[in-house]
Amino acid sequence: MTPRRRAVAATLGGVVALGGISLLALFVGAADVPVGEVMASLFGRDTTQLTATVVLQLRLPRVLLAALAGAGLAVAGAGFQALTRNPLADPAVLGVAGGAAFGAVVGQVLGLEGTALAALGLSALAFAGALGAAVAVYAIASVGGRLPIQSLLLAGVIIGLFFSAAITLLLSLVDFARLGGILHWLMGSLSPLGYRPVAATAVGAALGIGAIYAQARALNLLALGEEPALQLGVEAERVKRVVFVAASLLTGVVVAHAGPIAFVGLIVPHGVRLVLGSDNRVLIPAAAGAGAVFLVLADTLARTALRPAELPVGVITAFCGAPFFIYLLRTRFREGPA
Amino acid sequence: MTPLVEVRGVSFGYGGSFRLAGVSFEVGEREILGVIGPNASGKTTLLRLLSKVHEPEQGEIRLAGAPLRRLGRFALARQVAVVPQELAPAFPVTVEELALMGRHPHSEGRFFEGPQDLARARQAMALAGVLDLAAQPFDALSGGERQRAVLARALAQEPRLLLLDEPTSHLDLRHQREIVGLLRRLNRDRGTTIILVSHDLNLAGEVADRLLLIAGGRVVKSGVPADVLDEATLETAYDCAVRVEKNPVSGRPLVTIRWPDAE
Numbered sequence: 001m002t003p004r005r006r007a008v009a010a011t012l013g014g015v016v017a018l019g020g021i022s023l024l025a026l027f028v029g030a031a032d033v034p035v036g037e038v039m040a041s042l043f044g045r046d047t048t049q050l051t052a053t054v055v056l057q058l059r060l061p062r063v064l065l066a067a068l069a070g071a072g073l074a075v076a077g078a079g080f081q082a083l084t085r086n087p088l089a090d091p092a093v094l095g096v097a098g099g100a101a102f103g104a105v106v107g108q109v110l111g112l113e114g115t116a117l118a119a120l121g122l123s124a125l126a127f128a129g130a131l132g133a134a135v136a137v138y139a140i141a142s143v144g145g146r147l148p149i150q151s152l153l154l155a156g157v158i159i160g161l162f163f164s165a166a167i168t169l170l171l172s173l174v175d176f177a178r179l180g181g182i183l184h185w186l187m188g189s190l191s192p193l194g195y196r197p198v199a200a201t202a203v204g205a206a207l208g209i210g211a212i213y214a215q216a217r218a219l220n221l222l223a224l225g226e227e228p229a230l231q232l233g234v235e236a237e238r239v240k241r242v243v244f245v246a247a248s249l250l251t252g253v254v255v256a257h258a259g260p261i262a263f264v265g266l267i268v269p270h271g272v273r274l275v276l277g278s279d280n281r282v283l284i285p286a287a288a289g290a291g292a293v294f295l296v297l298a299d300t301l302a303r304t305a306l307r308p309a310e311l312p313v314g315v316i317t318a319f320c321g322a323p324f325f326i327y328l329l330r331t332r333f334r335e336g337p338a
Numbered sequence: 339m340t341p342l343v344e345v346r347g348v349s350f351g352y353g354g355s356f357r358l359a360g361v362s363f364e365v366g367e368r369e370i371l372g373v374i375g376p377n378a379s380g381k382t383t384l385l386r387l388l389s390k391v392h393e394p395e396q397g398e399i400r401l402a403g404a405p406l407r408r409l410g411r412f413a414l415a416r417q418v419a420v421v422p423q424e425l426a427p428a429f430p431v432t433v434e435e436l437a438l439m440g441r442h443p444h445s446e447g448r449f450f451e452g453p454q455d456l457a458r459a460r461q462a463m464a465l466a467g468v469l470d471l472a473a474q475p476f477d478a479l480s481g482g483e484r485q486r487a488v489l490a491r492a493l494a495q496e497p498r499l500l501l502l503d504e505p506t507s508h509l510d511l512r513h514q515r516e517i518v519g520l521l522r523r524l525n526r527d528r529g530t531t532i533i534l535v536s537h538d539l540n541l542a543g544e545v546a547d548r549l550l551l552i553a554g555g556r557v558v559k560s561g562v563p564a565d566v567l568d569e570a571t572l573e574t575a576y577d578c579a580v581r582v583e584k585n586p587v588s589g590r591p592l593v594t595i596r597w598p599d600a601e
Contacts, residue, residue: 004450048356085428188386223428231389233443278429
């Protein structure tokens, strides 16, 4: 199959799988709602007020946010991996998610919630935090224009720890009534209050994914190294800057509205690469679809495993992601950095 | 007629120290130039300047009369292809994917390669002798196969000027011979101009029309192989005792090291 056909197939496959999984996710939850009632409320037909509220105000925005966050984080991960030429890079590992979380906590302490403007403000603050962290990690890790894996991971850890300390500082200053909500969000939470956070995330995700996908062919060439890419006509600096900012934007908006959900950006692009290869024109849409499906599934598990209690979705993704990360470290990097 | 490549008084350094100082030379259309010199003499730096990875600090490089400084990367990549010493893709690619990357400069504004790009890439793979490896991952190839796969990528670029950095360093005798044959065919049939950096003085002396000997970032001597590969010149440039004879088959110079005696 040509790359074009594979890209189209990957995109369609992702859309179909996501549609199916999302529909399933709408049927399950803390409240028992019969399948027929769920369908009826989705298509706007008469149902009870309770059913309509559960399906349209609780479950649907949650499924949408999970899909957007999963797609956004997976593409951010694919972008950072292509940019650093390193399969271990991901928004959390690089400390970028930590910076975004700090920005978002600042926003929450300032009381940014409830209005559409506040949702955008929160996104902007988280984006600024993500970008700041990414710039810092790059500045710390680069040695003579290169990014060795050891210094990159180390810089990511340092920046991540720094921002988590800064978050702790803010939390110790915030009044007690607010603390619970922020802590809940910090563990990764996909229960939006209505559609405003969903819309804000959708705008950021569309911009970020679009910007990274537009560079997919150039990113393929960049995987050969900066010098070969330049010699094949790629304006490497410009491509890197676009992807850098776009991946930070994705991390920022997702973290702002769903919390710092770990490992999605790491395991999803990696898993997809194992199956479909590393052509970014195929990988990026496939990772977006797979990331969305993964997070919708993880969130469905999170809200049904201990029904009626809820697990933070970050717990599920970390339980899947940590072993995967260890596997990668042990298999791909046993003989030292690639 | 203007030469294809004009290098005029070019100086360049990394962080203060000069790697190249006041280098000037020309390469004519359809010529094969061999660049030789000891380690760290500036050979690879020269290829980076010719492919615009770096820009000269002083002096100017022209390609077919046009200053390189004013040529866009895309336009340059349609004319100049580089075969580096080593290539280490960060993520797995197949030989065919690699060869298709050579089509990038010819498909401006397109997101996917077309059927004609695939045809050209396959042609290039056949020429470099890696067509039967098309579906293999680059990482799984032997050193020699990798070198030929990278060459296939450069050929898919259909360059006017081909720059090679130690193209035979990982190759056994048969494959060295094949690469030399291939370079000669390219030069003869497609009229490709070639600049070849090599530590193998005999190979450079056989293939090249002219040699450029650089040492310490300066041009020591340039001319036909018989003039440049001369005992006194080489011994000064390399600081090593050598002996130069005439290859009885080709009539070209044959350089051997005067090995130290066993104690």
